Amino acid sequence: MIKVFNTMSRTKEIFKPLKKGEVSIYCCGVTPYNAPHIGNARPFVTWDVIRRFLAKSGYKVTYIQNFTDVDDKIIKTANEQGVTWKDVAEKNIAAYFKSMDALNVRRADFYPSVSETMDDIIKMIQTLVDKGFAYVLDNGDVFYSVEKIKNYGKLSKRTLDDMLAGARVAVDERKHHPMDFALWKSAKPGEPSWESPWGKGRPGWHIECSAMSLKYLGEKFDFHGGGSDLIFPHHENEIAQSQAAIGDENSFAQYWIHNGFITDGNEKVSKSNKEMVKRNKGFFTVEEILAKYPGEVVRLLLLQTHYRNPLEFNEERVIEAQEFFGKLAKAYWQLDTLARKIHAGEFIKDTGEKNFAITVSRAGGLVEESERLLANFYDAMSDDFNTALAITHLFELAQEVSSYYDDFNAGKILPVTIDGDILLRVRDIYLEMASIIGIFEQPVPVEKVEEKSEASSELVDALMKIILSLRQEARAAKNWAVADKIRDELKSAGITVEDTAQGATWKRSL
RNA sequence: GGCGGCAUAGCCAAGUGGUAAGGCCGAGGUCUGCAAAACCUCUAUCCCCAGUCCGAUUCUGGGUGCCGCCUCCA
Numbered sequence: 001m002i003k004v005f006n007t008m009s010r011t012k013e014i015f016k017p018l019k020k021g022e023v024s025i026y027c028c029g030v031t032p033y034n035a036p037h038i039g040n041a042r043p044f045v046t047w048d049v050i051r052r053f054l055a056k057s058g059y060k061v062t063y064i065q066n067f068t069d070v071d072d073k074i075i076k077t078a079n080e081q082g083v084t085w086k087d088v089a090e091k092n093i094a095a096y097f098k099s100m101d102a103l104n105v106r107r108a109d110f111y112p113s114v115s116e117t118m119d120d121i122i123k124m125i126q127t128l129v130d131k132g133f134a135y136v137l138d139n140g141d142v143f144y145s146v147e148k149i150k151n152y153g154k155l156s157k158r159t160l161d162d163m164l165a166g167a168r169v170a171v172d173e174r175k176h177h178p179m180d181f182a183l184w185k186s187a188k189p190g191e192p193s194w195e196s197p198w199g200k201g202r203p204g205w206h207i208e209c210s211a212m213s214l215k216y217l218g219e220k221f222d223f224h225g226g227g228s229d230l231i232f233p234h235h236e237n238e239i240a241q242s243q244a245a246i247g248d249e250n251s252f253a254q255y256w257i258h259n260g261f262i263t264d265g266n267e268k269v270s271k272s273n274k275e276m277v278k279r280n281k282g283f284f285t286v287e288e289i290l291a292k293y294p295g296e297v298v299r300l301l302l303l304q305t306h307y308r309n310p311l312e313f314n315e316e317r318v319i320e321a322q323e324f325f326g327k328l329a330k331a332y333w334q335l336d337t338l339a340r341k342i343h344a345g346e347f348i349k350d351t352g353e354k355n356f357a358i359t360v361s362r363a364g365g366l367v368e369e370s371e372r373l374l375a376n377f378y379d380a381m382s383d384d385f386n387t388a389l390a391i392t393h394l395f396e397l398a399q400e401v402s403s404y405y406d407d408f409n410a411g412k413i414l415p416v417t418i419d420g421d422i423l424l425r426v427r428d429i430y431l432e433m434a435s436i437i438g439i440f441e442q443p444v445p446v447e448k449v450e451e452k453s454e455a456s457s458e459l460v461d462a463l464m465k466i467i468l469s470l471r472q473e474a475r476a477a478k479n480w481a482v483a484d485k486i487r488d489e490l491k492s493a494g495i496t497v498e499d500t501a502q503g504a505t506w507k508r509s510l
Numbered sequence: 511g512g513c514g515g516c517a518u519a520g521c522c523a524a525g526u527g528g529u530a531a532g533g534c535c536g537a538g539g540u541c542u543g544c545a546a547a548a549c550c551u552c553u554a555u556c557c558c559c560a561g562u563c564c565g566a567u568u569c570u571g572g573g574u575g576c577c578g579c580c581u582c583c584a
Contacts, residue, residue: 039584
């Protein structure tokens with residue numbers, strides 16, 4: 001049983017799909033007028049995990065995400081840069097994909113754009129005009145009439161009276177009601193336009209999502225999501241339009257999922273906050289952040305807070321997440337190594353009956369524990385996609401594994417083949433959790449447990465081998481001054497040396 | 511001004527009507543020539559007041575603080 005918090009009811013509801021075994025999702029995508037910043041990334045990472053979880057739970061998932069490629073800001077940017085609106089959109093869509101790929105966000109089933117859905121948009125506006133929910137002005141503008149529908153404001157929990165009382169914006173006198181919004185804007189000089197029954201123009205904001213969801217998912221679909229800043233007016237207006245056009249107030253999305261904001265100093269991260277952009281120069285867009293830290297680390301950080309809560313983002317937290325990720329990765333490495341080597345019989349020795357029993361019981365405990373944690377993991381995910389809690393279960397397993405590994409290395413556990421079989425099962429469980437969270441899909445850039453560094457060249461490896469063997473000679477002669485000096489100087493050169501029971505290891509400092 | 515949300519340890523962050531997961535930091539320990547790493551152990555009564563209840567951090571009301579939306583915004 002999966003429970004989800006529905007913004008419409010403001011409560012957790014039991015999820016029942018419209019079609020058995022299938023889930024349809026529409027998530028509002030981006031307006032590609034510049035490169036995505038970290039705040040933009042959150043809903044897509046969130047939905048990516050939801051998709052993975054639902055798919056793993058046996059649902060056939062259809063996921064649609066749009067690009068609003070016809071928009072004021074895009075036109076403005078294009079005019080400023082002396083390029084076409086399409087150039088701007090294409091460039092930023094490419095940037096979007098690049099960032100999302102690095103965050104392991106899987107591709108949507110379709111990415112409709114406004115420019116490619118124009119016919120459907122015009123058709124929907126025409127329906128609204130025909131049914132009397134919209135009106136056309138002399139200049140060709142078309143507005144939606146909010147008074148024509150019952151319960152306008154039901155998603156954002158406000159009434160037309162509330163909104164009038166708190167109105168802050170100068171009202172356009174041509175509108176029948178101050179809250180009426182544009183479905184179609186007549187063409188202005190220097191702007192792209194499309195032919196329509198009302199003359200040349202382009203769609204207003206909101207209508208594209210209604211038209212696209214109808215086109216790709218039909219009159220009813222399961223989930224609709226996006227950032228909580230979209231609740232009003234965007235999603236409210238989508239509901240009004242769609243349900244009016246379809247003629248069914250139960251149509252359109254069944255569950256509304258909204259994610260909280262990423263904050264910086266308790267303030268919403270936003271491109272329009274000039275001061276914040278300035279303060280975070282060089283560490284603001286996803287691309288900038290990914291230039292310094294691995295995508296999987298950033299992804300993990302984004303999922304360590306429940307999606308509905310605000311998430312404070314700064315470099316310190318990324319570093320913390322990197323440490324956390326490193327431990328998860330190391331435990332996986334330990335588990336994989338141990339399982340494969342024991343399974344292949346590499347470690348087999350005569351353990352004696354007593355030790356054999358202890359070892360099997362210890363490994364058996366590990367597999368029981370991993371199964372318990374896997375169940376907890378699914379419970380957490382089933383409770384409104386609580387990735388923050390789910391990740392701690394994965395981490396607990398990582399700790400169990402590391403503890404086992406430590407004892408193994410210390411000789412407290414003797415290897416027998418049966419361990420390998422059991423540990424392979426534990427490894428599969430570990431990977432199952434990781435795959436839903438969506439990590440370990442990229443080469444792990446973590447520290448080495450063996451004596452050479454992954455990111456190094458053969459030459460560096462050879463040099464390090466020489467240096468470390470010289471240092472080892474000094475250590476053997478108890479010449480600590482020389483040994484420590486070598487270690488200290490390597491450290492300042494960006495290489496960390498650690499002495500272990502198996503000899504010295506080195507890695508590049510992070 | 512209208513509407514909505516949040517308030518848990520130094521920091522981050524789950525959660526529950528029966529005295530609160532996890533991470534970071536910190537303290538102690540094992541190991542070690544030292545260091546590091548690793549592993550083990552320890553560290554909160556949940557913003558304030560009132561109410562309901564046998565019992566509230568968790569429910570209700572009030573207060574305070576913070577945030578968001580109402581204009582573009584993930």
